[in-house]
Amino acid sequence: MAAKLKDLGKILRSALTSKRLLEAVGKSATRSIKKRTRVGKGVKENLDGPHKLPQLKSKTVSVRKSLKRSGRLSGKAASPTKSNVTRSGDMVDSIEFAVGKSKIEIKLGSSEQETKAERLLDINSDYQFMRISKQEFKRAVQSATKLLEQILKRINFTEL
Numbered sequence: 001m002a003a004k005l006k007d008l009g010k011i012l013r014s015a016l017t018s019k020r021l022l023e024a025v026g027k028s029a030t031r032s033i034k035k036r037t038r039v040g041k042g043v044k045e046n047l048d049g050p051h052k053l054p055q056l057k058s059k060t061v062s063v064r065k066s067l068k069r070s071g072r073l074s075g076k077a078a079s080p081t082k083s084n085v086t087r088s089g090d091m092v093d094s095i096e097f098a099v100g101k102s103k104i105e106i107k108l109g110s111s112e113q114e115t116k117a118e119r120l121l122d123i124n125s126d127y128q129f130m131r132i133s134k135q136e137f138k139r140a141v142q143s144a145t146k147l148l149e150q151i152l153k154r155i156n157f158t159e160l
Contacts, residue, residue: 026097032136043131
């Protein structure tokens with residue numbers, strides 16, 4: 001693609017808000033949130049460090065042991081004693097992103113999953129997991145930077 005150097009600002013603005021770039025960032029962020037949550041960690045506020053999710057209460061552990069015996073504790077990485085917001089894995093699996101005009105929204109896939117998450121936070125606000133840590137944000141930015149470099153390398157500046 002041929003371009004003039006004076007158009008670099010417009011090209012950068014366009015590239016930074018391109019659907020392709022935003023999708024790469026959204027994919028990276030959702031993958032990080034899912035992985036972190038499955039290992040039993042959450043993030044209280046965006047750009048905070050991860051924290052260990054609260055221990056399960058003994059009653060919850062006994063219910064989950066019963067579910068495991070009956071084959072209904074089926075989520076990826078789900079165990080009777082592990083606090084990772086997964087019994088069936090549906091809520092964590094439903095984490096998705098939507099690309100807007102120049103933004104990314106990370107959300108749960110259905111209103112049913114949103115309701116489950118709200119109930120969980122009503123029980124204990126330390127179960128917050130739908131945030132992105134500083135390290136995860138850096139990884140998403142690195143992913144975007146690589147893609148931006150690829151886009152800019154294809155541009156052939158012909159004139160100043």
